[in-house]
Amino acid sequence: MNEFDLVLPTAVDVREVGMRDGLQLEDPLPLAAKLQMLEALVATGVRRIEVTSFVSPRAVPALADADQLAAELHQFDGVHFSALVANPRGAVRAVDAGLTSLEYVVSASDSHSRANAGRPTAAAVAAVGEIAELAHGAGGSLEVIVATAWDCPFEGRTPIARTVDVTRAAVTAGADHLCLGDTIGTTTPVRVVRLLDAVRRASPGTPLGVHFHDTRGTGQANALAALQAGVTQLDASVGGLGGCPFAPGASGNIATEELVYWLADAEVATGIDLDALLAAASVTERAVGHELPSSLHRAGGRNAPRGVVMGSVV
């Protein structure tokens, strides 16, 4: 047999999404608790944080304090903050609040787009240009995140060509970055690399990230596959926060600490300190008041407690 080693990037740019995707379905936290969580996250060394959404407070009460939170971000140096918006009105709010790195979600499947945003995919794509102009006008940028990029909870598998069409249209309309979202946590490594390849071929110059949920245990394997395919921008959530209240026990986003844990062993630089991240997970767990999905956090971190295998054979 020949020597084999995994080919991975030398550095990865992790975006912490626990403040947004993680908290959006939780009971609303007081602003002080969010700032404590944010402080703990900034202390990890993470350089990109998706900090909130500018969306309807009725739809997402947990993020109704987006403007107040944005007003506090000047406290945190050296971190690139971004915010999610659902339409041009949200983009105006975000820019007015000083957040100019915008993310806008478009669902690749019509059924999900209707359920999530109240309009079909084409109508959602049609707003990209206006949101991009708002971002660019403020000196910022726009990332289009394609939801249901692999699978839709209503329609099943999303054809690769469909997702590619949405990404191509988004770039044509002014998107600076793309991100593919495995919204319901169903994709798997080989499907990951095939879609990434197709999207990259269609928009070769556009930075491309991935957003995985670990709902079926394949989240970190999907991340590994994406890195092997050359992706260096990954979303992850402290503690794996982001579970859906309609699926108790189901995991949320891939856990940032699990990602950083294996990347450190692979000598892939993230700039993130694992111990600080585990501490941030504990802060987050206290804030939300329930156990987080992350296995690494539940296992108590890198080292097994002494004697943990007594009585166990392998």
Add this chain to the structure above:
Amino acid sequence: MNEFDLVLPTAVDVREVGMRDGLQLEDPLPLAAKLQMLEALVATGVRRIEVTSFVSPRAVPALADADQLAAELHQFDGVHFSALVANPRGAVRAVDAGLTSLEYVVSASDSHSRANAGRPTAAAVAAVGEIAELAHGAGGSLEVIVATAWDCPFEGRTPIARTVDVTRAAVTAGADHLCLGDTIGTTTPVRVVRLLDAVRRASPGTPLGVHFHDTRGTGQANALAALQAGVTQLDASVGGLGGCPFAPGASGNIATEELVYWLADAEVATGIDLDALLAAASVTERAVGHELPSSLHRAGGRNAPRGVVMGSVV
């Protein structure tokens, strides 16, 4: 960018270890419940099942019925059953019970070997020859499973050279197969492929499997890495059963259904039916009387319930 695809084997030989590694720390089940679980597992199409251990009933009360269980295996056609033994006395018991595919565990680290088997590694290795003879004399085979192959809960990282020495000595003494065990669930993809490479180089002709625990969320990523390194023999446990009672919430073995789930998408043949496997996980869950760690099982399988993402944005 160039086209990229994951290079994986066309087929993988999964060994279901839920009956042994999964049950060994549970409260003892009645024989009838084990047979029900076994029947459900056989119905999945899995071709290799590690069915029990012939060890001290005081040390592992849950597997005290090894002889009785072995006497029932004639009911199940077309499945290759194996059993774990801890010493030559256990090997004699297994062979007398009609099980001749033996597995013998040697810990690569002395501290774990002493804690788990009451003797240092060298003394454990010294028994390989006698156990191999017993297996071969009965027309069977011996697999040596190296525990703490990557990490030891007492000593930390196991030097690669140490694990390689143990595997080489085992093969010299008569082992027909090797398996590397991530006993405490700490290894990560790059460490996986590096150790596999070193062991294969030392024992190029000997079949080599892997035994991962998903304690820190990297289990399926480790499996992906191992497959890319050319491994085709993987241990996995239905429902991810095998958690340690000293680490509540920690996951056990990698879940067979999560492995089969992504392998199916990758068109890697396993011969295992996913729906039958999820049914077997439900049978197992009822038998042990508590929730299983498998995320896929908890998520209800392949498809998300309709509407699961209502209110969620990505």
